Amino acid sequence: MQEKRLLYKMIFDVGSSNYTFIHNSNISGSNLSDVNSIVLSHWHYDHTGGLYKVLEQIKDEVQIICHEFAKSERFFRRSDEIKITSLLGKTRLEIFPLLSTSKIVNQKPINMKKIEDLNGNIVFNKKSYELLNINGFRIIVAGEIPRIHHIEDFKTFCLLQDDVIKNDSILDDKCIILEYEDKAILLTGCCHSGIMNTLDYIKSLTDKPISHLIGGFHMANASNQRIKKTIEYLMTFQKYKNPLYLFPIHCSGEKFLHELIRANSPDLKPFNASVGTVFTF
Incomplete structure (x- = not known):
C-alpha cells in the first residue's frame, strides 16, 4: 500500500470573531501550525473574523489569498427601518448616527500591519x-x-469607496x-x-x-x-x-x-x- 503524504494544506475561510473555527479545529484535532495558504471567500465578518487568531496558530509564513475589496469598510443593515438606497452616496460621517445606534453595523478593512506582524503574506x-x-x-x-x-x-449590501457609500456587488x-x-x-x-x-x-x-x-x-x-x-x-x-x-x-x-x-x-x-x-x- 502506498504511504499517504501531505501535499498541501489550506484553510478556506476562518469563521467569525467568536473563534468557532479555532474551537472546532481543536476539538477535531486539526493541526493548524503547518498550513500553507488561507483563502478568504469574501471579506464578510462571519468568514474572516477569526483570521488574526488563526494566524497566531501558524508557525511559518503563510499566504493569504483575498480580493482588494478587503481593504474597504463594509456596512450591514440591522434594522428594517433602514433602506440600503437611503445610505448610497452619503459619507461615513453622515451615517455615523446609524452606526452608534446599531441600526447598521460595520466591518473594518483588513489590517495590513497586523497581517505582516503575524507572518502573513497577502495576495490580492x-x-x-x-x-x-x-x-x-x-x-x-x-x-x-x-x-x-x-x-x-x-x-x-454597501461599502465605503472614495469616501462615499456605494452599492456592494461583493465582487470578491x-x-x-x-x-x-x-x-x-x-x-x-x-x-x-x-x-x-x-x-x-x-x-x-x-x-x-x-x-x-x-x-x-x-x-x-x-x-x-x-x-x-x-x-x-x-x-x-x-x-x-x-x-x-x-x-x-x-x-x-x-x-x-x-x-x-x-x-x-x-x-x-x-x-x-x-x-x-x-x-x-
Missing part, C-alpha cells in the same frame, strides 16, 4: 489563481465571477475548485455571485465535470421562482454519467434543501451536511 487577486498543480491534481481559486443570470442579482466572492483527472469538486463560501453564475464561470477554468458542490449557496431568502430556476439549471447544466452531489450549508436555507430533495431528480443527490463532516475523494 481579481483573476483565477492556481494554488497547486501536481500529479494530475489542481487547486484553483476563482477570480471575479461575471454576473449573467439577472435572477441572481441583489442590492442589499470566490470559490475553490479541486480538480482531479476525471472530475472537479467545487467549494463555495457564500456564493453571493449565485450558483448559476458561478457554475457558468467555472466552465472557463476546468473542462472536468463537477461531481460535488459543497458550501453556502446563499438561497435562504431566494424567491420560489429563483429556487425553481436554480434546480432546473442544476439538472441540465452539464452532461455527466454520474449524479451531482450537493451539500448546501451555511446561508443555503432549509427551503432550498427541501426543494432539492422534493425534486427527486436522479441527476441530483442533496445531503444535509453538518460541522465535522469529513469528505474523502
